[in-house]
Amino acid sequence: MLQITGGFLKGRKVQPVPDPRTRYTSSMVRQALFSMVDVTDKSFLELFCGSAVVSLEAISRGARKAVAVDVSKLATKVARQNAEKLGVQLTVLCVDYRRFLEKNSESFDVAFIDPPYELGFVNEAVRLLSEKKVAETIVVEKSKREKIIVPTELEVLKERSYGDSDLVILRRRPV
Incomplete structure (x- = not known):
């Protein structure tokens, strides 16, 4: 079981995706992420969401809206069940991230990606x-x-390492 690390859902359990190919974002990385990026009253997008623990954590920490996207039917089923069990509103979409980005017309304050x-x-x-x-x-x-190849429109704000994982925070350059 995964556990929400902060906010009004702190300590609540989240079911991981029962698939050995799915890697979850550790509690240490989630805590680091949300200490570096304030999501209060912001819209949040998570691509490659798995169990949607990061989106649920964002909601717990004050995000006004969250959308979780994954290509796996099993992952999106678990993500929906997790949101329902926690009693929070989370939009979960079962679609490939490329197709989602191609069709999406909405903008978000923060996007989180954690691909394989x-x-x-x-x-x-x-x-x-x-x-x-x-x-x-x-x-x-x-x-x-x-x-990571950073497009010219973006700049690296922070980069941190946690075990085998790097967390890179990018921001759109001011025009």
């Missing part, structure tokens, strides 16, 4: 988020072994 490690999704997702101007702040959780 070392499969080439990081740079494609960052590029698409940047091109589509989906979010002001983009937070990337990636493998330490992956290099």
